[in-house]
Amino acid sequence: MESESTLSMANAYKVFNMMGKRLSLFFANQVYDILVQHAGAPESLRNSFIYSHTEDDDNKLCWEFRFQGHFGFGGKYWSERNAITYYPEDHTKKLDKLEAKVNKLLGELK
DSSP: OOOHHHHHHHHHHHHHTOOOOOOOHHHHHHHHHHHHHHHOOOGGGHHHHHHHHHOSOGGGOOSEEEOOGGGGGGOEEETTTTEEEOOGGGOOHHHHHHHHHHHHHHHTOO
16 A cells, blocks of 8 residues: 555656646537636637647647636636646636536537
């Protein structure tokens, strides 16, 4: 059985070695449509989101994108998991339900 510190180191390694996932232009626009329509992301950030997830240079790919919206400053999209999260200190039942809805919609994208 692994110790708690070993597990923490394994998790830290995963976090620090995360890489962005390149999205197709079509898929990135589908994702951002959901973020705008259901999570309150501003339309004004669409171009930045698209560029950040479709760039040809692997070193410039975005693995987290702060869209904010209804989730406040902590509202983030994670390309590697195709999911959103937000800061634990901002959690409410209403936002938890909205997060689950958005993640379900994102999970249904092809």
